[in-house]
Amino acid sequence: MADVISRRTIVSFAVAVVAMPTARAADVTERREVARRLAEVVRREYQDPASAESMANAIGARLSSGAYDTALSDDAFAATLTADLRAVTPDPHMAVMANLDADAPKLSADPVYSLRQNYGVQGIRRLGGNVGVIELNFAPHLGFADAILERYAAAMALVRDTRALIVDLRAHIGGEPGTIAYFVSYFFERAPFVVNRIRYRNKPTVDYHTVAAPRGPKYGEKRPVFVLTSGRTFSAGEELAYDLQATGRARVVGSRTGGGAHPDQAFDIGRGFGAFIPIGAAVNPITGGNWERVGVKPDSEAESSKALDVAWRLALEAARAQAGSADERKSIDQAIAALPK
Numbered sequence: 001m002a003d004v005i006s007r008r009t010i011v012s013f014a015v016a017v018v019a020m021p022t023a024r025a026a027d028v029t030e031r032r033e034v035a036r037r038l039a040e041v042v043r044r045e046y047q048d049p050a051s052a053e054s055m056a057n058a059i060g061a062r063l064s065s066g067a068y069d070t071a072l073s074d075d076a077f078a079a080t081l082t083a084d085l086r087a088v089t090p091d092p093h094m095a096v097m098a099n100l101d102a103d104a105p106k107l108s109a110d111p112v113y114s115l116r117q118n119y120g121v122q123g124i125r126r127l128g129g130n131v132g133v134i135e136l137n138f139a140p141h142l143g144f145a146d147a148i149l150e151r152y153a154a155a156m157a158l159v160r161d162t163r164a165l166i167v168d169l170r171a172h173i174g175g176e177p178g179t180i181a182y183f184v185s186y187f188f189e190r191a192p193f194v195v196n197r198i199r200y201r202n203k204p205t206v207d208y209h210t211v212a213a214p215r216g217p218k219y220g221e222k223r224p225v226f227v228l229t230s231g232r233t234f235s236a237g238e239e240l241a242y243d244l245q246a247t248g249r250a251r252v253v254g255s256r257t258g259g260g261a262h263p264d265q266a267f268d269i270g271r272g273f274g275a276f277i278p279i280g281a282a283v284n285p286i287t288g289g290n291w292e293r294v295g296v297k298p299d300s301e302a303e304s305s306k307a308l309d310v311a312w313r314l315a316l317e318a319a320r321a322q323a324g325s326a327d328e329r330k331s332i333d334q335a336i337a338a339l340p341k
Helices: 025-045 049-064 074-088 111-116 142-159 177-187 236-246 304-322 326-337
Strands: 095-098 121-127 131-136 164-168 194-200 206-209 225-229 251-254 264-270 273-278 280-283
Touching: 025 049, 025 074, 025 264, 025 273, 049 074, 074 095, 074 273, 111 142, 121 142, 131 142, 131 304, 142 177, 164 304, 177 194, 177 206, 177 236, 194 236, 225 236, 225 304, 236 251, 251 304, 304 326
Parallel strands: 131 164, 164 225, 225 251
Antiparallel strands: 095 273, 121 131, 194 206, 194 280, 264 273
């Protein structure tokens, strides 16, 4: 889970190993320096010191063997370094990229990207039987306060009278843990509590709390909530599913998520190359763990394309169990009978 989501988190790397001609001497010197700086940064910054040492040693061994002395394009060289790191520690937040400005704003702090994504709120609607759906794909920084909070408040107002709610995270790429903690606040009536903490290697641990009064109406703790996930759900999107599942507030429906729970930071490693290095790890205060590499396991597994229909039925069944009258149960039964087969 990236506390400042990088442009890297939505890019996957494929590395093809092919025979390449020997590079020019100047190129070899430059590439060796990039590899050396990468090893230094990883050893100093990666969130787990033992893994950091192992990865740095692996890069050093590859460097000594001449593995980086071949003529590769910048992108291919970056992909090779990424593959070498991940061969030791398969952390999906870790990557090397060419032509990277390490000082550029992260996606979660990029005002243009955030606006284009409508600050992560992609849709609000009601399904038959009065089941609400909120679709989120991104959690921008709370520094965009009014823009984000107005959208969250509007979304919650539109679903405030529903019998049950589905939060669709199947395309959620990640973002800020502070924003996730804020959104989680809509589903609890209790006093603020720590929903997630980030243990950093080189700076103090940070706790992320719910808030007592998020803008707009709360959904509360009584009505059923379901969360949709897919293999594309990543980072802070996974955190939202994990937090609501760990607290027992929601059931997760869909596919196991991507498995990225380590916030990263961009580092300049010279010659136009940058490295995204995970510098901390999420720690859920209830489970004591996180979803790194294993993903969030759904309570009810379903193909991504069918997850909404599965959750819709489960939501109506859960709402029926809470129905306070025969007329309400009859209404819900009619909605269940009308569901897609």
